[in-house]
Amino acid sequence: xxGITQSPKYLFRKEGQNVTLSCEQNxxxxxxxxxxxxxxxxxxxxxxxxxxxxxxxxxxAEGYSVSREKKESFPLTxxxxxxxxxxxxxxxxxxxxxxxxxDTQYFGPGTRLTVL
Amino acid sequence: xxxxxxxxxxLSVPEGAIASLxxxxxxxxxxxxxxxxxxxxKSPELIMSIYSNGDKEDGRFTAQLNKASQYVSLxxxxxxxxxxxxxxxxxNDRGGYNKLIFGAGTRLAVHP
Numbered sequence: 001x002x003g004i005t006q007s008p009k010y011l012f013r014k015e016g017q018n019v020t021l022s023c024e025q026n027x028x029x030x031x032x033x034x035x036x037x038x039x040x041x042x043x044x045x046x047x048x049x050x051x052x053x054x055x056x057x058x059x060x061a062e063g064y065s066v067s068r069e070k071k072e073s074f075p076l077t078x079x080x081x082x083x084x085x086x087x088x089x090x091x092x093x094x095x096x097x098x099x100x101x102x103d104t105q106y107f108g109p110g111t112r113l114t115v116l
Numbered sequence: 117x118x119x120x121x122x123x124x125x126x127l128s129v130p131e132g133a134i135a136s137l138x139x140x141x142x143x144x145x146x147x148x149x150x151x152x153x154x155x156x157x158k159s160p161e162l163i164m165s166i167y168s169n170g171d172k173e174d175g176r177f178t179a180q181l182n183k184a185s186q187y188v189s190l191x192x193x194x195x196x197x198x199x200x201x202x203x204x205x206x207x208n209d210r211g212g213y214n215k216l217i218f219g220a221g222t223r224l225a226v227h228p
Binding site for chain 1: 120161162165206214218
């Protein structure tokens with residue numbers, strides 16, 4: 001089955017701890033994204049990547065880091081510098097269109113991070 | 117600041133009625149428009165994409181796009197209780213390659 005997997009489903013972080021959220025896709029998509037969703041709010045873009053070994057900051061990148069060493073994988077690290085990390089984290093992927101259009105983004109099941 | 121605006125709701129409709137969900141966007145040059153459905157505690161799933169002015173129908177769902185008015189809507193015919201969810205409107209961000217801007221969503225409640 002083609003799709004996007006995220007792990008873990010639930011994650012608990014202690015104060016001052018770094019944690020890494022996994023995102024893997026087997027859709028052969030070039031572009032991958034990380035979003036954060038807070039209760040009752042829309043999705044806010046943290047980081048995105050259009051190609052291996054390249055990524056760009058989104059609207060709320062402070063306190064987060066990513067890597068893109070493989071096309072299939074785009075892990076997100078929530079560092080201790082992120083002061084309010086409790087949220088629902090969503091990974092997405094898409095084909096990379098040009099010409100000003102954007103292709104559909106498909107989402108993984110999400111990771112719910114809670115700070116203890 | 118580019119924006120996508122949606123009424124947060126809840127929009128309450130009786131079973132079998134038509135639900136009309138609306139979205140406005142600020143970037144006149146946007147070219148790609150998407151509606152996602154998100155059940156509580158779950159991730160968004162695509163309902164419809166639309167790229168050209170006019171209507172696009174898929175089963176009980178119809179997306180309507182009016183670029184001149186910077187307005188996109190989603191109609192759900194014969195609404196069912198299983199349609200109760202939050203509906204997110206997303207519009208492409210021309211300032212960022214392959215980026216989407218999401219609205220905060222409209223919560224739909226279909227009551228029997």
